[in-house]
Amino acid sequence: MSGFAPADGVLLDLYRLLADRYGEQPWWPAESPFEIAVGAVLTQNAAWANVEKAIAALKAQGLLSLKALLDVEHASLGEAIRPSGYYNLKAKRLRNLCEFLDRQGGFEAFAAQSLSDQREGLLGVNGIGPETADDILLYALQRPVFVIDTYTRRLLQRYRLADGSEPYEELRNGFERAIGPDVYLYQQYHALIVIHAKQVCRKTPHCARCSVARHCPTGNGRS
């Protein structure tokens, strides 16, 4: 039995509140599934604006393809993705991901595998943790996997739905059980959480009763 077991309907209610407030989110911004996979690695502990610079550099240098990333020198790749930070580390991780995809027969062949095989495979790649793997599965491969990130933990903590320190899989399973398999809803929910967290869950006065930011979508926040 999971420790993260919110009351029936609570997570869906929260989604509706966020959706009403922020509307539909165009998420994830990318021109191809492979670009999403690359972006998922580059966005590790990085601001998205810096990731965009790195992706633009990869495009400008013709490096945004599996073959190009397999062929490019480590130093050149690192230089291209420098704006996203940790460029040496991320260059290795991108290479690891590309070598893995190549062993699967390419991105398209990997996309045709079962979800369990895809997730297990990605998590076996050095540098691909659960959040990065699930970003790739949900946004690049349109798989029904809920992404848990720092913002999700922060939101659950704010709404007293979880401690925030629960294991990744426990939170993911909790969301998936509560919502049911729905790729579009998972994508929107995660996007809304990020949008909301950026706007009101940091450095803002919080409701003394529920700890939610003063401008929380419930509208009942009081600073």
Place this chain on the structure above:
DNA sequence: TACCAGGAGAAAA
């Protein structure tokens, strides 16, 4: 100047 941003893995306790 200090802190944070759409983490993950290795090392230490």
Place this chain on the structure above:
DNA sequence: TTTTCTCATGGT
């Protein structure tokens, strides 16, 4: 098993 450290740049 849990916590801490490392990787690094750019914006606020």
